[in-house]
Amino acid sequence: MNTLIRQMLISATLLGLFAVLGTGMVALTHEATAERIAANNRARLLRSLHLLVTPDMHDNDLINDMITVTDPEWLGTREPVRVWRVRKQGKPVAVIINSVAPDGYNGRIELLVAIRADGTLLGVRVVSHQETPGLGDAIDASKSNWIHEFDNRSLNNPDKKGWKVKRDGGIFDQFTGATISPRAVVKAVYKTLVYFEKHHNELFQRPTRPLEDIQHE
Amino acid sequence: MSNSSYRQIINDGLWHNNPALVQILGLCPLLAVTNTVINALGLGLATTVTLVASNGTVSLIRRWVRPEIRIPVFVLIIASIVTTIELLMNAFFHELYLILGIFIPLIVTNCNIMARAESFASKNPLLPSLTDGLFMGLGFTGVLLVLGALRESLGFGTLLAHADLMFGDLGKTMTVTLWENYRGYLLAVLPPGAFLGLGLIIALKNVIDRRQARKAETLLAPAGETAAA
Numbered sequence: 001m002n003t004l005i006r007q008m009l010i011s012a013t014l015l016g017l018f019a020v021l022g023t024g025m026v027a028l029t030h031e032a033t034a035e036r037i038a039a040n041n042r043a044r045l046l047r048s049l050h051l052l053v054t055p056d057m058h059d060n061d062l063i064n065d066m067i068t069v070t071d072p073e074w075l076g077t078r079e080p081v082r083v084w085r086v087r088k089q090g091k092p093v094a095v096i097i098n099s100v101a102p103d104g105y106n107g108r109i110e111l112l113v114a115i116r117a118d119g120t121l122l123g124v125r126v127v128s129h130q131e132t133p134g135l136g137d138a139i140d141a142s143k144s145n146w147i148h149e150f151d152n153r154s155l156n157n158p159d160k161k162g163w164k165v166k167r168d169g170g171i172f173d174q175f176t177g178a179t180i181s182p183r184a185v186v187k188a189v190y191k192t193l194v195y196f197e198k199h200h201n202e203l204f205q206r207p208t209r210p211l212e213d214i215q216h217e
Numbered sequence: 218m219s220n221s222s223y224r225q226i227i228n229d230g231l232w233h234n235n236p237a238l239v240q241i242l243g244l245c246p247l248l249a250v251t252n253t254v255i256n257a258l259g260l261g262l263a264t265t266v267t268l269v270a271s272n273g274t275v276s277l278i279r280r281w282v283r284p285e286i287r288i289p290v291f292v293l294i295i296a297s298i299v300t301t302i303e304l305l306m307n308a309f310f311h312e313l314y315l316i317l318g319i320f321i322p323l324i325v326t327n328c329n330i331m332a333r334a335e336s337f338a339s340k341n342p343l344l345p346s347l348t349d350g351l352f353m354g355l356g357f358t359g360v361l362l363v364l365g366a367l368r369e370s371l372g373f374g375t376l377l378a379h380a381d382l383m384f385g386d387l388g389k390t391m392t393v394t395l396w397e398n399y400r401g402y403l404l405a406v407l408p409p410g411a412f413l414g415l416g417l418i419i420a421l422k423n424v425i426d427r428r429q430a431r432k433a434e435t436l437l438a439p440a441g442e443t444a445a446a
Contacts, residue, residue, distance in 0.1 A: 026301055033305060
């Protein structure tokens with residue numbers, strides 16, 4: 001009986017020891033890499049924002065001049081949506097809204113929609129999606145130029161009827177064999193524009209949230 | 218350990234007991250990330266490093282770990298190693314890390330790693346265990362690469378696209394475009410292409426093995442050589 005208990009104790013101690021060693025190794029690596037990983041995330045974020053806003057268009061700290069807003073109806077998700085403000089010499093230039101097209105062919109399509117202060121589109125980019133390679137993925141700027149159809153558009157250009165893909169009577173192209181992905185993006189961009197029009201002043205004036213909120217994904 | 222047994226270990230890892238082609242282990246990442254050569258290489262190398270590190274550690278502690286707790290201890294070791302590699306990749310190969318995504322943490326569940334720890338490293342000294350881990354990993358990486366090359370060339374008409382994710386600026390010159398204005402072949406890019414491709418590679422290996430066995434039989438019939446399993 002005693003030997004049994006002794007063996008159990010030895011086993012438990014060994015198991016505990018390895019747990020401590022393993023956790024220690026992970027903790028040390030985390031400590032050593034955390035700063036670099038955070039810098040990578042910031043750099044990647046800034047790169048994707050700079051696809052839409054050139055560095056000479058703003059002089060504010062773009063990444064940190066961010067607020068989050070929640071509006072499931074117009075921004076496509078129940079989760080808080082990030083909005084970056086682009087300013088030059090304190091004047092509002094544009095906002096970049098990280099809205100979502102919830103009804104892609106394979107789930108949600110995450111967008112960056114950049115809107116000038118006057119309500120015209122600076123541009124749109126798809127940040128993440130699971131659309132079919134070779135068909136629906138033409139919404140991605142690296143696959144086709146389709147996403148540039150949005151450049152300089154606004155709520156009045158085209159009018160409400162035109163904010164659809166051609167098959168639905170609008171002006172935006174669909175792809176051969178894939179209507180659902182472009183339809184979802186067109187709808188989401190339109191809704192984001194409506195949201196911007198409704199909340200124009202609030203979006204530029206609300207104070208920023210603390211830095212830790214930019215840790216994402 | 219004699220030279221011939223090292224040769225045996227190497228031969229097993231790369232060919233006769235290849236984790237992907239013979240043991241058919243670790244299929245989930247194998248099928249999921251092999252749509253380009255660079256993705257395949259990234260996951261293959263990460264798996265190889267994990268295998269070497271876990272085999273080495275398990276071999277070092279094999280005398281202390283009591284049989285009844287060896288499985289949880291192996292799981293702890295493998296999970297710690299994979300998490301460490303995940304953090305390092307996130308820090309130093311950020312873009313590649315984003316592409317491989319969930320498949321890096323999922324290396325933990327690659328049965329191949331557990332299988333090598335249990336069936337080889339826990340019974341053998343350090344050096345053979347490291348060798349076994351290295352060549353099992355390279356055998357796995359090799360299959361990933363062949364499948365990746367097959368799918369990328371058919372699917373996108375390129376080879377080594379996005380090599381800069383792994384090799385920095387040097388990689389930008391490494392991409393080979395096989396066919397200009399290639400329209401792409403969707404089947405090769407999607408999961409069925411991975412299944413078909415892997416099936417073809419396994420079939421090819423079996424054909425080569427059988428041919429060699431037949432040759433050996435006719436040559437060495439009197440010596441009583443038996444065909445490899």
